[in-house]
Amino acid sequence: MWFLIAKIFQGELGTYVARLKRLATLYAIMAIFAVLLLAFLITALFVYVAAQIGALNAALIASGLCLGVILLLWITTLVVRRTPEKRVQDRMKRDIASVAGTTALSNLPKIFAMARKRKAAALLTPLIAIVGFGIWRMLQNEDE
Missing domain, CATH: 1.10.287 (Helix Hairpins)
Incomplete structure (x- = not known):
């Protein structure tokens, strides 16, 4: 807080805000590529498993894993959720x-x-x- 007030008095607030905008943009781009990386890794795993045991079996296993994760997260929310x-x-x-x-x-x-x-x-x-x-x-x- 005091840092921003000092920047206002020194006249450097515009420079500081511009740098924050550039950093936020770079972090957003990095986050997008991280999501794409994860998607390609999951796709590569699916293709590998499909080549080993067949496409239908790989799809059934992937959907079963996703269902298991969803059920686990749902049960976790039920356990964690408490009244104030x-x-x-x-x-x-x-x-x-x-x-x-x-x-x-x-x-x-x-x-x-x-x-x-x-x-x-x-x-x-x-x-x-x-x-x-x-x-x-x-x-x-x-x-x-």
Whole structure:
């Protein structure tokens, strides 16, 4: 952003935009030739397979492969597609887990110091908390 503002004040914006247009044109031409390259490679593969096993069999195999790729991509879109609410919930779970992990690690020296002083009480407290959390999660999952 600041680069463009500096170019405006220096009077070089026209030169910069012209260079960007030339680069965009060159990249577009390169993309067209890349697509043509891919098309010719696929055609060469088809011709080779057709020479080996026959044109009809090669066409059936090529169409079957294309159908398989389409089905795979369709299934992938079904799996990946999630509602925005689900994405927000997943992000919230990750954030809570991250904060909980950081808190636990930062309090670890205090927990060890407390465990040395009062061994039984210090060891039972986290155990009770973990069991209580497990029960709470179990009851929460039954509601869904």
